[in-house]
Amino acid sequence: MPVETTLADSLCAHGISRRGFLKFCTMLASLMALPPSAVPAVAAALEKAKRPSVIWLSFQECTGCTESLTRSAAPTIESLIFNVVSLDYHHTLQAASGEGAEAARHQAMQENWGKYLCVVDGSIPIGNPGYSTIAGVANADMLRETAEGAAAVVAVGSCAAFGGLPYADPNPTGAVPVSELVTDKPIVNVSGCPPIPVVISGVLAHFLIFGGIPELDTLGRPRVFYGQTIHDRCYRRPFYDKGLFARSFDDEGAKRGWCLYTLGCKGPMTYNACATAKWNQGTSFPIEAGHGCIGCSQPNFWDAGGFYQPLSLPTGAVTQTAAYAAAAGAAAGLAAGALYRRHKHARQAVHESVTVDDLEKPDKS
Amino acid sequence: MNSVDFLQWVRGPAFDAAVVIFVLGVIFRLFGILMLGKKPDLAEPRGGEWGPGLRTVLSRSLPDRGTFRREPVTVVAGYVFHIGFFITLFLSAPHIELFHAWFGLRWPALPTPLVDASAVITLLALVFLLAYRLANPVRRFLSGFEDYFVWGVTLLPVLTGYLAYHHLRLPYHALLALHILAVELLLVAFPFTHLMHTFTLFVARWYNGAASGRRGVVS
Ligand code: SF4
Numbered sequence: 001m002p003v004e005t006t007l008a009d010s011l012c013a014h015g016i017s018r019r020g021f022l023k024f025c026t027m028l029a030s031l032m033a034l035p036p037s038a039v040p041a042v043a044a045a046l047e048k049a050k051r052p053s054v055i056w057l058s059f060q061e062c063t064g065c066t067e068s069l070t071r072s073a074a075p076t077i078e079s080l081i082f083n084v085v086s087l088d089y090h091h092t093l094q095a096a097s098g099e100g101a102e103a104a105r106h107q108a109m110q111e112n113w114g115k116y117l118c119v120v121d122g123s124i125p126i127g128n129p130g131y132s133t134i135a136g137v138a139n140a141d142m143l144r145e146t147a148e149g150a151a152a153v154v155a156v157g158s159c160a161a162f163g164g165l166p167y168a169d170p171n172p173t174g175a176v177p178v179s180e181l182v183t184d185k186p187i188v189n190v191s192g193c194p195p196i197p198v199v200i201s202g203v204l205a206h207f208l209i210f211g212g213i214p215e216l217d218t219l220g221r222p223r224v225f226y227g228q229t230i231h232d233r234c235y236r237r238p239f240y241d242k243g244l245f246a247r248s249f250d251d252e253g254a255k256r257g258w259c260l261y262t263l264g265c266k267g268p269m270t271y272n273a274c275a276t277a278k279w280n281q282g283t284s285f286p287i288e289a290g291h292g293c294i295g296c297s298q299p300n301f302w303d304a305g306g307f308y309q310p311l312s313l314p315t316g317a318v319t320q321t322a323a324y325a326a327a328a329g330a331a332a333g334l335a336a337g338a339l340y341r342r343h344k345h346a347r348q349a350v351h352e353s354v355t356v357d358d359l360e361k362p363d364k365s
Numbered sequence: 366m367n368s369v370d371f372l373q374w375v376r377g378p379a380f381d382a383a384v385v386i387f388v389l390g391v392i393f394r395l396f397g398i399l400m401l402g403k404k405p406d407l408a409e410p411r412g413g414e415w416g417p418g419l420r421t422v423l424s425r426s427l428p429d430r431g432t433f434r435r436e437p438v439t440v441v442a443g444y445v446f447h448i449g450f451f452i453t454l455f456l457s458a459p460h461i462e463l464f465h466a467w468f469g470l471r472w473p474a475l476p477t478p479l480v481d482a483s484a485v486i487t488l489l490a491l492v493f494l495l496a497y498r499l500a501n502p503v504r505r506f507l508s509g510f511e512d513y514f515v516w517g518v519t520l521l522p523v524l525t526g527y528l529a530y531h532h533l534r535l536p537y538h539a540l541l542a543l544h545i546l547a548v549e550l551l552l553v554a555f556p557f558t559h560l561m562h563t564f565t566l567f568v569a570r571w572y573n574g575a576a577s578g579r580r581g582v583v584s
Contacts, residue, residue, distance in 0.1 A: 218367060219367065229536065229537065229538075231537060241477070242476075242477060243458050243474065243476060243477030243480075245458060261459075262458075262462055268537040268538060268541070269369055269372060269536075269537065269538030269541075298369050299367075299369060299370070300369075300370070300373065303373070304369075304373055305373075305376060305377075309466075310459070310462050310466075311538075311541065312459045312462065312463065312541065312545075313376070313462065313463055313466050314376050314377065314380040314381070314384075314545075315373070315376045315377040315380075316377055316378070316380065316381040318380065318381060318384050318467060319467050319468075321381050321384060321385055322384050322385070322388045322467075324385075325384065325385040325386075325387075325388035325389040325392075326388045326389070326392050328389055329388060329389035329390065329391065329392030329393040329396070330392050330393075330396050332389070332393045332396075333392060333393040333394070333395065333396020333397045333399075333400065334396055334400060336393070336396075336397050336400070337396060337397055337399070337400020337401070338400070340397075340400065340401070341400070341402070
């Protein structure tokens with residue numbers, strides 16, 4: 001494996017023009033909140049960067065994250081940056097399978113011990129290891145083994161980062177996110193279902209440029225990409241601020257592009273770069289296509305109430321609960337009242353009437 | 366628990382619990398009061414009950430001249446607070462969404478800037494009333510823990526709602542969670558404090574008016 005090849009050589013070999021490369025660097029720099037003056041430095045660092053070895057483990061996942069990165073209408077530069085890292089092991093993309101593939105993983109681990117990046121997509125079942133195995137190796141064992149020699153672990157997608165769909169209630173496989181099994185390595189959570197391609201490659205680029213992992217938020221996500229909510233950068237925000245909301249997906253408000261909060265948009269609680277980086281080569285993002293944000297880069301978004309339920313609404317069936325509570329309250333109130341009355345009547349029954357004569361009689365005893 | 370989990374918790378189990386305590390408590394107390402009943406009045410009625418009862422509900426809801434002259438500040442600030450609170454609660458779009466989800470009823474919302482202004486006025490009225498209470502030794506002497514507690518649980522939902530709406534200080538979802546939590550506190554405190562007046566005051570006014578009407582006197 002020609003690990004010595006630099007990124008610039010590879011891009012060149014893939015027919016990427018210098019102009020295209022600089023464009024990518026500019027986008028990356030702006031996404032990473034670096035000033036425009038940093039672009040040449042980013043480009044220089046990227047050009048000189050050695051191809052890092054990447055071992056990509058796919059566990060309980062839907063391959064959407066890999067699709068996000070590789071399946072664009074036209075090959076994007078961010079997918080190419082992936083082609084030029086030394087992707088030494090990737091279940092879905094590699095030709096080899098079974099033990100042959102495992103041999104490739106072991107070889108890459110040995111050759112790059114302590115330096116390679118371990119990328120994980122999918123959650124790991126620990127309820128019963130048999131739920132997901134590769135070449136007879138349980139996911140949890142493979143993750144522990146591979147993470148041990150990694151420089152860092154990148155949890156790509158909400159399943160790897162937070163458990164995602166397999167983790168959703170009732171979590172039949174006992175799925176856990178990477179961070180529950182790997183505790184002694186830096187972990188970068190690149191959440192999203194799937195994550196934005198440029199964010200995945202941005203994290204890799206950061207690793208190449210600065211030789212380490214980016215600054216993370218409390219959920220382990222790179223601040224540069226997950227530092228703001230969708231709502232903070234949403235182009236529909238002026239409508240939100242004016243209180244103009246679409247009430248259905250085809251009413252006048254929806255046609256005029258009003259805010260989707262009342263249709264269940266989770267933008268206000270969702271930290272991601274969709275509103276700025278956008279999807280499909282910068283075409284648009286879900287809210288621009290007329291659908292509210294579902295909050296896919298947040299932990300437990302599957303269980304965070306209905307996708308079409310406004311964020312401010314309680315998630316439970318409150319009306320029903322309240323009806324039961326009202327019935328119980330009424331019953332308890334009636335019972336307490338009846339008790340009180342009984343007490344009152346009992347007291348009245350033993351009450352002895354006293355007349356003036358009684359009062360005038362001398363003491364009975 | 367991070368702030369997003371916290372939001373899920375206050376929207377989910379915590380809210381359910383608060384609503385159960387609120388509904389159960391309020392209905393329990395109302396039924397308890399109504400079950401006290403009324404002694405049969407054997408005297409011949411000198412007038413109707415309903416008319417005078419309803420009239421008293423209305424007349425006691427308006428400030429009478431004597432009280433106004435003695436305590437203009439309490440009366441005005443009290444009205445401002447109550448009206449502002451009701452506008453903020455019932456005429457803001459997100460709240461109407463909530464009522465719609467529960468009761469299937471929807472009514473037009475006020476434009477957001479107006480609701481916003483009413484929230485600010487409500488807050489100012491509350492702060493002012495507290496200061497006014499504290500400034501006078503007699504009022505201060507008459508106030509106990511419950512008065513300050515009720516003041517606090519009433520202020521918090523308005524304050525956190527205002528902050529959440531404007532995304533001040535904390536991220537929106539954290540503020541939203543605090544806002545919902547503040548509302549839950551209010552709901553839980555409701556049946557056990559004199560916040561209950563919301564439900565009892567009209568009944569009480571009607572009762573007084575009806576009793577006077579029956580005796581043929583003006584209440
Ligand atoms: S559409 Fe969603 S993210 Fe955009 S302003 Fe409305 S609530 Fe915020």
